[in-house]
Amino acid sequence: xxxxxxxxxxxxxxxxxxxxxxxxxxxxxxxxxxxxxxxxxxxxxxxxxxxxxxxxxxxxxxxxxxxxxxxxxxxxxxxxxxxxxxxxxxxxxxxxxxxxxxxxxxxxxxxxxxxxxxxxxxxxxxxxxxxxxxxxxxxxxxxxxxxxxxxxxxxxxxxxxxxxxxxxxxxxxxxxxxxxxxxxxxxxxxxxxxxxxxxxxxxxxxxxxxxxxxxxxxxxxxxxxxxxxxxxxxxxxxxxxxxxxxxxxxxxxxxxxxxxxxxxxxxxxxxxxx
Numbered sequence: 001x002x003x004x005x006x007x008x009x010x011x012x013x014x015x016x017x018x019x020x021x022x023x024x025x026x027x028x029x030x031x032x033x034x035x036x037x038x039x040x041x042x043x044x045x046x047x048x049x050x051x052x053x054x055x056x057x058x059x060x061x062x063x064x065x066x067x068x069x070x071x072x073x074x075x076x077x078x079x080x081x082x083x084x085x086x087x088x089x090x091x092x093x094x095x096x097x098x099x100x101x102x103x104x105x106x107x108x109x110x111x112x113x114x115x116x117x118x119x120x121x122x123x124x125x126x127x128x129x130x131x132x133x134x135x136x137x138x139x140x141x142x143x144x145x146x147x148x149x150x151x152x153x154x155x156x157x158x159x160x161x162x163x164x165x166x167x168x169x170x171x172x173x174x175x176x177x178x179x180x181x182x183x184x185x186x187x188x189x190x191x192x193x194x195x196x197x198x199x200x201x202x203x204x205x206x207x208x209x210x211x212x213x214x215x216x217x218x219x220x221x222x223x224x225x226x227x228x229x230x231x232x233x234x235x236x237x238x239x240x241x242x243x244x245x246x247x248x249x250x251x252x253x254x255x256x257x258x259x260x261x262x263x264x265x266x267x268x269x270x271x272x273x274x
Contacts, residue, residue: 003056004028005166008040013125014093015061017159018166027167030055045077052081057089057166060108065227066094066101067235075104079111089114091165093158096121096177097241098234109173116171118162120178121153122236124262127189128271131228136193136272139201142214143186146205148237151179151244154257161251177245181256189259196263197272208232 005022009015010031022029032040032051040051042063052058060078062071075092082090092108095101096119105117126132135141158178165171184192187203194201211232215225235241248256266272 003054004030006030006032006052006055006058008032008059009061009063009093011035012061012063013123013129013155014158014162015059017155018059018162021159021163022166025163025167042074045074045081048078048081049085052085052087055085055087057091058082058087059091059093059162059166061093062104064224065098065231066104067098067230068100068223068227071100072103072107075107079107079113082113083111087113089116089166091116091118091162093162094119095235096179097236097238105175109175114172116165116173117175118158118165118178119175120158121151121180121241123158124152124154124180124257124259124266126152127193128266128269133271136190136201137274139199140204141186141190141201142204142206142211144206144208144211144232145236146186146203149183149185149242150236151181151183151242152259152262153178153180153248154262157248157252157257161248164251176247176251177243178248179243179245179256181244181258183242183244184259192260192263193267193272196267199272 005027007015007018007029010019011033019029019031030038030051034041038051039047041047062075079090090108090111090113092105094105094117108115108117127136132141161176161178190201190203212229215228
């Protein structure tokens, strides 16, 4: 690869791990983030040309999610810029079961560039790096859709797949469904975290309206609150969202990381026992 890879969201859950793979392989890369030397901000498209200039490939991770209003327009602008600057390959991180995200996928796949979509299930790391962590630390977790079964996927697996797709040929026009190998409900997860961390964690099923009232009290940004409502009302228990894919195993030649493997590894970090 003569030109480097741009990793948008290069300090985030998946991006930082992709950057590590690129670094370990001795490949050139550029981190696309608001804190980078050449800052990338989704709200400042006037700065994008400098960030994309000279890049061969681009990993696209949109914050906070491709489903939110305005994401489609941003992806359209980004892809048009990539075309004009001569990028060769695009790899898009998308969300499983999100109709709005699928519109963004089509923009990338129809770009005329070598394009691949990684359509991921909810992340294991949502329970150790994201919005589910705080209530776990407080010891009481109240969530809606308590019995929805989800094939949570590990961000280590996503990053390894992304690195492979970014640095190999043969993935043009592919949509890879990235899931874990098993299904878990929220109640099962909290019980499992309690066991591995040897803590007393209480789980309470609540209605979506009650949960959103709590989110409103926390004064979350409007787009984040919208996304949480959307994910719980439209995505988590949508038909087919409990489908378990074998794409990770096919691509990596090993089984996808199980949620129990994630639990056993994560508890050693102490994140659930501060």
